[in-house]
Amino acid sequence: MDQEVEYELVIRNGYVLTMDVKGTRYAPGDVAVRAGAIAAVGPNLGAGREELDAHGNAVLPGLVDCHMHETLLRGVCEDLPLMRWLDEICFPIDSAFQPIHQRAAAYMNQLEMVRGGITTFIDIYRYPSEAATVAEQSGLRAIFSPQIIENPSGPGESLASNLQFVHEWRDRVPGRILTWFGPHALYSVSAESLRKIARLAEEYDVGIHTHLAETLDEVELFRRSYNRTPVEYLADLGLLNKRLVAAHGVHLTDRDIQLLAEHDVSVAHNPSSNMKLASGVARIPDLLAAGVRVGLGTDSNLSLYSRVD
Numbered sequence: 001m002d003q004e005v006e007y008e009l010v011i012r013n014g015y016v017l018t019m020d021v022k023g024t025r026y027a028p029g030d031v032a033v034r035a036g037a038i039a040a041v042g043p044n045l046g047a048g049r050e051e052l053d054a055h056g057n058a059v060l061p062g063l064v065d066c067h068m069h070e071t072l073l074r075g076v077c078e079d080l081p082l083m084r085w086l087d088e089i090c091f092p093i094d095s096a097f098q099p100i101h102q103r104a105a106a107y108m109n110q111l112e113m114v115r116g117g118i119t120t121f122i123d124i125y126r127y128p129s130e131a132a133t134v135a136e137q138s139g140l141r142a143i144f145s146p147q148i149i150e151n152p153s154g155p156g157e158s159l160a161s162n163l164q165f166v167h168e169w170r171d172r173v174p175g176r177i178l179t180w181f182g183p184h185a186l187y188s189v190s191a192e193s194l195r196k197i198a199r200l201a202e203e204y205d206v207g208i209h210t211h212l213a214e215t216l217d218e219v220e221l222f223r224r225s226y227n228r229t230p231v232e233y234l235a236d237l238g239l240l241n242k243r244l245v246a247a248h249g250v251h252l253t254d255r256d257i258q259l260l261a262e263h264d265v266s267v268a269h270n271p272s273s274n275m276k277l278a279s280g281v282a283r284i285p286d287l288l289a290a291g292v293r294v295g296l297g298t299d300s301n302l303s304l305y306s307r308v309d
């Protein structure tokens, strides 16, 4: 490296949000990179071999999308409640999906995420090996939870294919590509499989990702069938623990929130999706007050919810 050049890259003159515990900000400020890692943050840093002018932009750590599906299509069908949207639109499309479509979809989704400032995502969708192959190249930090759908059969992965993916990929890109279990929802995966997933997640020391208490229809279904809330049903099956990241949690009772907090479950909040499908408004202040970890998700590809120019 040249004598006068201190860093490989300096991002200069941005509004730097460090997101550290003290809330340190620099306006303007620089971020310097050396040997592929951030070496310095602050005003007026030394010269870089490459310099980017970030004037007028925020510079902050990468965003984490805690719940997304690497789908190919965009903006398909509006104004339907979740269950009709799934049965009439999503599941037929997903059933027609082939691995080659998933490869293309993953390229598009991961490019969009890079462009949108997302550096880590939890994906729950089809053909995870295809999307993981793309993540190997994209450099994004990815968690794949293959979307297991048993009822109806056809649009999703199976417990067997999820397990096969875990075997094939768990040691392939250590620390950057993680392999979880992804039961789609409590109404589309059997109780027996959910119990097995709880055991397997323990055995392989991996996480579980699922949709939970997303709509009033779901809550009503479990009340009628089991006299339980979806959260209580999961507790009965042994799935409430720190391994679980539950997407949505829109319709929760006080007791549900207490159960999630007691069992150290994390929640992925998807406000855009909840508005698109009119699912309801999640009790985020109550979840946070109870000590539940809450992250944000897009619940689909990024472009559905952001302006693409």
Ligand SMILES: [Zn+2]
Binding pocket: 067, 068, 069, 211, 247, 299, 300
């Ligand atoms: Zn979802």
